[in-house]
Amino acid sequence: MELPKPVAISDGSTDDGSGSFLEEFQCQHYSGGFRENHWEEEFEKIPLFMKKAPSEIDPRENPDLACLQSIIFDDERPPEEQAKTYKDEGNDYFKEKEYKKAVISYTEGLKKKCADADLNAVLYTNRAAAQYYLGNFRSALNDVTAAKKLKPCHLKAIVRGALCHLELKNFAEAVNWCDEGLQIDAKEKKLLEMRAKADKLKRTEQRDIRKAKLKEKKEQDQNEALLQAIKARNIRLVSEAATEDEDSASEGLGELDGLNYENPYGARLRVDDQGRLSWPVLFLYPEYVQSDFISAFHEDSRFIDHLMVMFGETPSWDLEQKYCPYNLEVYFEDEDREELYQVLPQSTLLQVLQHPRYFIKALTPAFLVFVGSSTFCRKYLQERKVHRIK
Template sequence: MAGNSEKETKMPMTDTERLEFCQKLDQELDDFINSLERKRYTEGWPEDRWEEEMDKHPFFMKNNPDGDVMSPLAEGLAKLKYDPEENTPLELANNYKEDGNFNFKHKNYRLAILGYTEGIKVKCNDPEINASLYNNRAASHWHLKNYRSSLYDSEKALLFKPEHTKARLRAAKAACEVAKYNICIQHCEKLLSQNNDKEVVELLSLAKKKRLIQERDERKEKRKTSKKEEERDEIIKTIIERGIRVSNCEDEDDIDLSKLEPCLPDSQDCMVHLENGILKWPILLMYPEYQMTDVVKACPENVPLLNQLEQLFPAPWDTNKQYNVWTVNVYFEGYDKMPHVINPKKNLGDLLVTKYFELKAGTPAFFILPRGSEIESRFLEVYL
């Protein structure tokens, strides 16, 4: 039989040996760290873009980046929060409300509106949640100064929760901003029936004062409108009495001011009007040779057309000095589609009742051509 093997025994380290061993390990660790490539850590979220980076994180992102395929993790998280198959309508509405609240807190009011709108679209049956969604969306609209939308949403919130004080106060404020003072007063009175709040008392007083001013202005406008209507009726009556033929009118009963509104350049604001029983017309003077026009905005019917021409000649564009009151012919195109020469010494009112004359677009129009010139011949040849 073999003899007993000697058992190798290990002596414990002395304090000196232990110290030397630790120093050796520290040195080896330092050498290893120093041998690594020194590289700046860039994987964190920079302070100036932390919100942007956070939106890219699958847990926090709300929408898939345009054109990118959603990762399985992001898709799973989105399903957990927004998939109608994974959530009840109440849970979905709450999730969208939270999303809206997050953006509202960070003053991203347009994004908040999108969140609340999605929650409203869910149409859950919880009146409390629906009231909150509409009220919060109203608050977002208020911050964006969309006062009509804020009023609409506040009143929708009140349909779900009539005792919603914040919604009613915002409805009152928004109504005041859009000059719906009766609605503002109604909401204020309901609020004051529950609590005598100083802010509401002041808002009610302001709305009542503004309503009085609004009613006064409406009365003024009504009187003004009534006066304008009387003036328009008088103009039409005078045109009929003068026997002026108006284009596109079957008879005198068919004449209205819409057919007398000028639609020519520079004459839209000078429609025919009455002054002391005298009709004053905008007239259009055309110079085919130069493709130029003049508009006289208020030519009295009892003044010769010649007077207007004398004020316009000599014209700055007439380099050949061919245009003056004694060397030009004046034409109008009649309803027979033919040119008719007129005597400019006659009053405008007499010219308007000349045979074949027809008033178009509320503006008497005349062609001015040098007498006996080549351009006059070419002008007349067009009608042959």
């Protein structure tokens, strides 16, 4: 085979034009070199020396990197190689704490559906770790579960699965995963620490559940005692949602279901050891748009006794100082009939609540209080039918 003859370089004495080219070339300054003051930036543009790859690669700005990427992610390579490349890329993102990008890389690796079960298990486990740091604990748990199916003895997957169950407050499951991992490595420190923590939290949770059940049972017993006490007194209850039809409302008056056990003031109807009731009671003063709330009005107490306490001193809103206990008149309202019933001050609360036209809303009896001799009271009463309770 005949080799090509070497080409002689002209010394500039010929007329082929090469001499002038060389002279011009030698006179030109090289513009592609590194700038002394910006050498770190220049190095960062070279793929081999890049500390961090750009989020988006523009072939015009980074032609070398774009070319390298096309080689690395060549779809013609075997699926195993492609999956491993995505795994390595995901690991780099993970080290940089770019967890969302790491999830994308591991996902792309899994999409290659390579036949290497161990590699797929690693991709699932690594993606679970990235999801964990993103706070996606359920997604992370799904990934480690998939990894464990592919590789039952994959300890990293088991550790991360136990961590996910802890975050999801599945303490019993966390203990089970730890036990499974300790069968593989009985001295694994993370699993031992996690199991102790999960078991303690599980016991605390079980104790809290028992307490909650006991509290619920106690409340049920108390409500049943209240229900029986109310029924025994023939007291009528009605919810805010009751219909205007008296018969349909009366059918549910003896039931506490659907009623507010605790009113907006935070007080509740209570029964004492002797079976006597104490009610939260609301006094309304329409003339001044004011109110008083008694958290525990014992059913055997008289109205005059409470009025003496409430108006022992003149309230700040009573500028005329006319709200004196013995000047006051107390009424309750039958809203369905738009009628008022006057309450004798010497009456006990129980006597009034047993009146056939008294219906208690939300377990909180309410009463209207007026100054009997006032103009406001006379005008208010003229607009409604008034019944005097004997």
